[in-house]
Amino acid sequence: MxxxxxxxxxxxxxxxxxxxxxxxxxxxxxxxxxxxxxxSDMAYDWKLMALEEAADLIQYLQKEVIRLERLLNPI
Structure with a gap:
């Protein structure tokens, strides 16, 4: 490139x-x-939105860990 x-x-x-x-x-x-x-800075509770997104992120990451574990250790 x-x-x-x-x-x-x-x-x-x-x-x-x-x-x-x-x-x-x-x-x-x-x-x-x-x-x-x-x-507007006041349109949302930005910290609450960030916390909600972080909660989703942790769930997505755990789901991916489970998926990879199943791939690496099939039953």
Whole structure:
């Protein structure tokens, strides 16, 4: 991949994170018609939203651990 002089070559993990953020921003714009930057600071309880997302994340990660355990140790 060629880069201009001012462009840094990002690791694949970083590139994938940026792509995911871009997709999430597009999804949010389509769903809500606005970006997170344009939403009022007082529109949501941001810490509660983050905690709810973290709770979902922990469940998703545990589900993936179980899936991988089943793949590695089939009964």
């Amino acid at each position: 060629k880069h201009s002089q001012n462009e840094i070559e990002r690791p694949e993990v970083t590139r994938r994170i940026i792509e995911l953020l871009d997709k999430q921003n597009e999804k949010g714009l389509k769903k809500y018609g606005t970006t997170i930057d344009q939403v």
